[in-house]
Amino acid sequence: MRLYNTLSQKIEEFTPVTPGEVKIYACGPTVYNYFHIGNSRVFTLFDTFRSYLRYRGYKVTFVQNITDIDDKIINKAKDEGVLWSDIAKQYTDAYIEDIKKMNIELPDVSPKATEEIPGMLALIKKLVDEGTAYVSKNGVYFEVEKFPAYGELSHQNLEELQEGARVDVDDEKKSGLDFALWKFTKPGEPSWESPWGAGRPGWHIECSAMSSRYLSNTFDIHGGGADLVFPHHENERAQSEAANHERFVNYWMHVGYMNIDGEKMSKSKGNFVFVRDIIKDYSAEVIRMFILSAHYRGPIDFSRENVEAVKKGYTEISYTLQRLAQLDGAAPDKKSPYIKSFIDALDEDFNTAKALGIVYEAVNDAKNLILGKKIDKYEGDIKANLKMLESDIKEMAQVLKISPKFEAPEAKAKELVKEIEKMRVEKNYEKADTLKKEVNSLGYLLEFTKTGAFIIKELK
């Protein structure tokens, strides 16, 4: 398998630290609001990636933090006149609800910042003791000058960063680029004790502490949205490597933005759609398929029209699987060449768009074989080939977690169809049409083909 690494800006062969195991850390939500479809791109992408890694035989450990203490949470609490911890609790619960609605598996570990303070303090202490961090009036700061590799991940050099810096210069800091590891308490704000004074953690330190604790100092893959490359991941890397004197992360995976009308969807622009709203109109599978329809590193433009188009494709897959399920026979002990193409596509920097194209091709073959068309690459018994395709399509859909859910047609529908077939033989078309309408009203589409009648549960 090969993956693009933000650090090297190249696609590299993926080699895990421990053979057969993959340790992944992805930055999770700051719980001050519901998450939107753009945020869910990262969650969905890593969830699908996790599924694929398992399919490829890896044991996966996936850690994703929950930032439950932060300026935005404090501000929201002030605005609403409630406790900051109530805000954190409310939106943590909402996050878990929404994740479940999206059929995203919860991480193996979901550490909360407020429960990991000791680990963060230990890390900060190391940095202070070694002189990489210093204590100022407002908090404890990481001194960027002391970490020569600073800027490598985001491909910036210090001078340019300093020139471009739009940050207000804080006289208490040695450099505008230095960032807070620990912020001393301001009146009315939550705080924890520390050797340097009461305060709360800076934003970046939690990920460094948690990834070390739950994965290891050096782990395989660190991911998140492309907007985290700088400063968040750059800072994490600086802290961790300065403290541990070990390589922090082997592969950095960054997911592109979801746009609306060509512009990044973001909470500050207000051009977002909450997952809890869109999920009312589209199934988790359709939304996931929409997200997977573009390569993860590029942008994807959200619009109802684009999701609608994907939904039609999804419906086609569902209908074909329903048709296949109604054929008797067992899958033979072999696979179509599509499985290999599918793996090849995903092995090359997780190209889900290409993989989806392969699913469609398999679906198309199945449709044609059902009609009794000859396709050169399929030899032998048609039903066996169809059952093979059914098994393969299901396999691919399961890996991508876009499996259509459907049940066998209900008994009443089957009876009616038998009756319709009888009427057709008797050329009693009037009666047949009446019965057809009855089946339609049960929510089924009917197809009469040479291979037989198919009863398909209609997707709305």
Next chain:
RNA sequence: GGCGGCGUAGCCAAGCGGUAAGGCACGGGUCUGCAAAACCCUUAUGCAUCGGUUCAAUUCCGAUCGCCGCCUCCA
């Protein structure tokens, strides 16, 4: 100003040195008693523009134009 990305048919989207996957839409047709979100065909001598390298470029290099993003909280 620095850094990064993008520009492929009406729309979405792969491909990234060897002659344009796939999806949606449109149009034409076929099967069918009638149907079918059933099937077939059609749709880019062309991949923003202009140059260059090469036997060969959408793919590499350079320039130009346009769009977007990061450099400030952001997935």
